[in-house]
Amino acid sequence: MRLPRLRSLFRAALTALALLLVLGAGLAFYAQQRLEAFAARPVVGPEGATLVVPRGASFAQILAALRGAGIEAGHDLEWKALAWRCDALRRLKAGEYALAPNASPEAVLRQMVEGRVITYRFTLVEGWSMRELRAAIARDPVLVDDIAGLDDAALMAELGRAGVPAEGRFLPETYLFTRGDRASRLLGRAADAMDRALAEAWEGREDGLPIRSPEELLVLASIIEKETGKAEERPEIAGVFVRRLRLGMRLQTDPTVIYGLGEAFDGNLRRRDLETDTPFNTYTRHGLPPTPIAMPGRAALEAAARPLPGDTLYFVSRGDGSHVFSRTYDEHRAAVRRYQLGGR
Known part of the structure; x- marks a missing residue:
């Protein structure tokens, strides 16, 4: 009597185990299907939504x-399960992300794993002074202005x-940055870029330029930048200044006088300003x-290094940017x- 009963119990246990396995497999299949559906289903959110991690x-x-x-979109458990499946739980990168319309949860996670953050642009304009550069940094709504409390000497230190x-x-170019980046870091990149551009120039x-050092070349390039209204004239303007230096003539260039006046310049350059001595x-x-009196671009550096040959010693503006x-x-x-006195 005991053996048949044991066999019956064993068969019942096997049946129950088989049912549990089938049920488990069904649940696993259901969970997998639900996770796959969640991973591919577009998330719902406002247009232009951004995420800051x-x-x-x-x-x-x-x-x-x-x-x-x-x-x-979905339950937190679904996000965690998907992140585990994508091996993303500990690989999500900090930053600001633009969430594309109709992106799937899996696409959102992969975006954060790959660090495809929003990038911003900051352009240093040829001919800007430090004062203009500082003002542009202060106006930028994203770049962290960590230089506002530093004077120029402290900034360079x-x-x-x-x-x-x-x-x-600082080399005039467009620099990319991300939210949270500091202005000092961006300016460090711009200073390194200027070092390279100046070294190349x-x-x-x-041969035979009346320029004794890269620093003097930078100063001359800054004057050329401020005097140039049309890009193609840079080498010719450089040629005038180089010939004047060779002959011992004064450069007699208005932008240096204006720079020396600083905030006292009211937009009107007078004769007394030209006669008032300053280092500039x-x-x-x-x-x-x-x-230097401004930030010269690559073209101005190249013009200072290789001025146009000729015999001109003077130039005057036509009023349209050309000379x-x-x-x-x-x-x-x-x-x-x-061109300046209307024919008088």
């Missing part, structure tokens, strides 16, 4: 940020360039000013009367 955020905090961004004048030391310079007044002093170049002072005076 702080550094060191936990997965729970990231999910809370998703909800805060207006994203409604912060960038590892103590004793180097800040004016002209100095290495490729014309090239009407009263020979040679180059002590520092008339003259060989003699008499020719120059005639051009001034025509």
Whole structure:
């Protein structure tokens, strides 16, 4: 009697186990299908939604940020299961993300794993002064302005360039950055870029230039940048200045005088300004000013290094950004009367 009963119990147990296995397999299949459907289903959120993932955020905090961004998709357990399947739980990168319309949860996670964050642009404009650069940084709504409390000397020390004048030391280009980036970091990149561009220009310079160092080349390039209204004239303007330096003539260029006036300049350059001596007044002093007066671009650096040959020593603006170049002072005076004095 005992053996048949044991066999019956054993068969019942096997049947129950088989049912549990079938049920488990069914549940696993159902869960897998539901996870696959969740992974591919477009998330629902506001158009143009962005997600900011702080550094060191936990997965729970990231999910809370998703909800805060207006994203409604699935349960937290589904997000965690999907992140585990994608091996994303500990690989999500900090940053600001644009959530594309109709993106799936899996696409959102992969975006964060790959660190495809929103990038912003900051353009340093050719001819800007440090004052204009600082004002542009202060206006930028995303870039962290960590230089506002630093004067130029402290800024350059912060960038590892103590004793180097800040004016002209940042290469005009468009730089990409992400939310949370500091202005000092961006300027460090711009200073490194200027170092490389200046070294290239100095290495490729014309023989016999009256320029003794890369720093003097930078100063000359900054003057060329401020005097140039049409890009194609840079080499010719450079040629005029180089010939004047060779002959010992004063450069007599208005932008240096204006720079020396600083905030006192009211937009109207007067004769008394030209006659008032400052370290930057090239009407009263020979040679180059002590520092650059603006940020020169690559083209201005190249023009300073390889000026256009010729015999012109003067130029005057036509009023449309272009210039008339003259060989003699008499020719120059005639051009001034025509274009600056209305023929008088």
